[in-house]
């Protein structure tokens with residue numbers, strides 16, 4: 085007997101038998117208890133599947149087979165998340181339409197998955213770039229628009245001055261455009277934005293309703309980042325101006341020894357004319373460098389903090405002490421008011437900054453061990469809470485009591501306010517690219533912004549020869565005049581289509597619902613079928629999707645729930661995560 089393992093000899097035979105003898109299709113409305121298993125559908129990229137896909141699908145395949153044997157009516161569906169940058173860039177490079185490239189990649193993936201013998205339910209196969217699918221992605225967008233949750237606003241994008249094009253965050257490596265190595269700049273562009281922040285509280289609170297892995301809940305809560313801020317007005321010395329600084333730790337106000345402004349903060353614009361002549365050049369140089377860095381580089385905990393002194397001082401309205409005003413790029417305009425208080429004894433980052441620039445360190449919170457020892461090294465920094473000392477009218481009370489006292493004080497004296505802010509920001513939903521769902525909006529000189537009527541959906545992506553980004557920063561669709569020029573659905577006059585497309589997170593924000601009813605031409609999903617199959621019983625996927633995809637899809641689901649179109653307020657009962665399988669040299673492989 086040949087002891088050598090030779091899968092080619094028998095795998096095909098047994099796989100054929102598996103696929104002919106056994107059914108892997110979930111049966112709608114079957115009386116057996118249903119079980120919905122979900123894996124993140126793949127982005128079919130050129131090189132084919134990688135080991136991470138395979139590991140994930142085969143692990144969950146074992147669960148699916150076990151559940152079937154235990155008498156459950158299982159669906160374990162699969163589909164293709166096809167829109168997006170990698171395919172578009174590759175298609176541009178080889179000068180072929182992304183539609184063709186994508187179809188070939190799908191064929192390759194499908195062949196590989198079938199050879200693995202994974203028991204997917206192929207009768208429910210979906211593809212996000214198929215017009216019969218994205219018709220409903222556009223339809224959900226129109227509902228969001230109708231309810232005021234999709235709006236247009238000036239938002240910064242990454243801009244490559246050499247290629248004259250906007251670039252996605254993924255295309256910016258070390259502040260430079262991946263393709264040409266030029267440093268990217270920030271540019272403001274009028275873009276579509278989804279008001280996910282309106283759901284921030286529910287996205288956070290409703291994590292109590294689901295059985296996600298604890299680490300998933302923590303990641304989501306931190307990303308939503310609900311915090312109470314204390315905004316306090318400080319007068320700027322020798323000027324008529326004041327600045328509003330923010331802090332989440334007002335109990336440490338008497339330990340504040342400096343103030344830091346973000347390089348692009350409005351406060352700095354206001355104060356610019358007061359900056360002494362001998363400082364202005366250095367300040368301007370620092371600011372122009374700072375705004376070019378990416379957000380990640382600026383807040384990276386490992387990188388050395390830098391800053392520049394403005395030569396100006398302000399008066400701390402709580403302690404009355406005079407504080408120097410600095411500019412530092414580790415402060416973002418999106419954090420608080422973009423002007424923050426530096427308390428080096430009680431914040432590691434502030435300590436590193438103070439240490440570098442010889443700013444004083446004043447301890448005002450007692451340690452857990454009742455220690456009031458001076459803070460002289462990074463290890464001494466105490467970020468916890470405790471009894472407040474060295475602190476005027478806050479002397480001897482707890483951090484908690486001090487917060488309440490300051491909140492009351494600033495509101496009574498009208499020098500500030502207590503504000504709830506989130507780390508989560510509204511979702512920029514425009515891409516100036518070709519390979520995405522067209523945003524179904526028409527602009528008319530007479531009627532303004534007009535939604536495409538439901539009967540005219542889908543707004544199909546035109547098949548064209550050139551789909552390179554336009555050098556105006558607009559989407560390549562802007563150059564396709566036949567497509568852009570249209571009639572206004574309201575008045576019948578000449579009008580133009582929106583040329584931005586949706587981000588590649590759009591199609592995946594509701595795909596799990598489409599699996600319940602993949603061929604429905606009248607609705608995105610019938611309520612009866614989603615009631616039968618939903619919620620997803622177990623969703624397995626990558627850690628890197630917790631803060632974007634998982635949050636976006638929960639947001640869309642809650643929105644559909646509010647419209648009465650789905651029964652449950654949460655789409656997934658259990659969510660587990662796996663690590664990322666890295667390629668050679670520890671780099672991330674394709675999605």
Ligand SMILES: [Zn+2]
Nearest residue numbers: 244247261264
């Ligand atoms: Zn470039």
Ligand SMILES: [Zn+2]
Nearest residue numbers: 528531572575
């Ligand atoms: Zn009109």
